[in-house]
């Protein structure tokens with residue numbers, strides 16, 4: 192059996208998907224939000240997950256791949272449990288986002304775009320997060336961590352490690 | 361009339377985002393009147409008379425835009441609310457959605473009644489997970505209280521509102537890119553005309569308005585067009601959210617009348633340049649605007665005054681840089697952004713943003729040539745006004761103005777083997793080989 196065949200939305204996710212379809216005059220318009228459902232159901236959007244969505248929505252797989260890769264914020268395959276996205280645009284750069292990136296690199300031994308060996312952390316540089324007044328900012332998965340000092344960065348990493356140790360999300 | 365805040369007066373109160381709180385302050389009364397007492401055309405005329413101008417960046421008169429939507433069509437019409445907020449230096453719509461979501465919904469109702477729209481999509485950038493949840497909760501409450509749905513606020517008007525989350529792409533803030541993205545595609549802009557008002561979402565007439573623009577509407581109905589026009593300069597009136605970030609003591613969002621002086625905004629409201637340092641440069645309207653030098657900051661923050669000063673109000677994202685900032689590094693940062701965000705459809709934009717980043721990079725790392733400065737201007741000339749959307753202009757404006765107004769920083773970096781930060785990190789590498797990138 193292939194991976195694709197084993198993937199399926201839960202009943203709850205399927206309900207949500209059907210509700211989504213009712214909100215748009217075309218099926219395709221539900222693609223972006225359906226990819227969000229897939230992301231949270233399957234944990235990541237790799238090729239099998241994209242293929243699943245394509246089949247479900249009767250949209251050519253190439254179209255779905257094209258859409259997913261156009262955007263930067265979907266959770267792609269291979270990303271660690273915690274995706275540390277450091278804003279590196281001007282306002283954050285002016286207030287030390289470069290040092291934040293260096294600190295994460297030092298503490299985790301990974302470069303930008305890399306995932307730690309334990310699989311817990313991926314480090315990315317991202318563009319303006321719309322939170323420039325609280326620069327520097329890291330978005331970790333869905334959450335913003337704002338106004339970070341280097342000590343705050345250490346504390347965040349420590350807190351995430353403990354959370355993971357407890358089996359928390 | 362003394363200035364009254366309309367977006368932010370209660371943001372420090374615990375439950376300010378709740379329906380109960382909003383209604384306790386008179387919330388939804390203007391929407392109720394719009395739905396039950398106003399004729400659509402009168403609403404449009406009032407918004408025209410108030411001279412409300414778009415807060416998303418272009419400053420287009422809102423009532424005029426609504427007037428472009430054909431009255432008699434056999435297709436549905438849509439409202440697409442621009443909550444993409446991706447212009448660097450901008451973080452105001454987020455505040456409205458997180459702290460005052462019902463104000464946005466009330467504005468949406470008024471707009472939809474005026475134009476005859478029965479479905480609004482709110483396009484919110486994917487990163488704003490908290491904001492999207494806040495909005496969705498507010499919408500759910502509004503449905504369950506009969507504010508949205510089949511009979512909005514006891515009228516015979518039907519209105520649905522759907523939150524549509526983006527997924528990380530600056531270009532989806534551009535209106536046609538946003539519509540393409542709602543339709544489920546890669547968010548690539550489309551050539552205008554046709555304008556969205558005539559042929560937009562799903563091929564139907566569509567109003568595109570920014571969050572803050574719509575959030576003005578209840579207040580306009582409350583005080584009337586004439587009083588509204590007295591707030592700030594007549595040509596671009598109204599209360600306004602100004603974002604200040606970068607090298608200031610107190611970065612934040614400040615609600616003030618249009619036309620406040622940029623100097624006052626920085627020195628008084630944002631606490632002045634940080635660490636007692638001197639001001640060097642300010643970008644007044646999000647990173648797409650022409651840069652101002654410290655001497656040019658005695659300017660009123662409104663659409664006409666900033667245009668006269670050779671820059672723009674844009675999204676009112678004020679980015680402040682102190683005397684220690686190297687403008688070569690600033691340019692490199694901004695150009696990396698635009699190169700990364702170009703959707704790649706138009707050659708002048710795809711190639712031009714890449715060139716600009718490359719030139720800034722090689723100057724920053726010690727491989728620059730003095731001819732590069734003219735090259736920047738030349739590349740910019742080939743970008744402005746020659747593309748499908750304004751992203752190319754948005755990259756060219758800061759580039760040409762930074763190089764022109766801060767030429768000495770560039771000359772120094774070319775002569776000294778790179779920007780000060782680079783030279784500090786690579787003392788042995790002056791004029792280095794790594795420069796050929």
Ligand SMILES: Cc1cc2nc3c(=O)[nH]c(=O)nc-3n(C[C@H](O)[C@H](O)[C@H](O)COP(=O)(O)O)c2cc1C
Nearest residue numbers: 414415416442444445446533534535569570573750
């Ligand atoms: C590259 C680019 C990015 C834009 N980003 C945004 C944005 O994030 N938010 C926004 O409201 N408008 C943005 N705009 C402006 C929109 O295209 C459009 O003018 C605006 O949403 C219209 O609403 P308004 O008239 O209420 O301002 C952008 C424009 C361009 C060219």
Ligand code: SF4
Nearest residue numbers: 703705706709747749
């Ligand atoms: S100007 Fe740039 S971002 Fe806009 S459509 Fe052309 S390539 Fe895309």
Ligand code: FES
Nearest residue numbers: 278283320322323
């Ligand atoms: S520049 Fe980092 S949040 Fe805007």
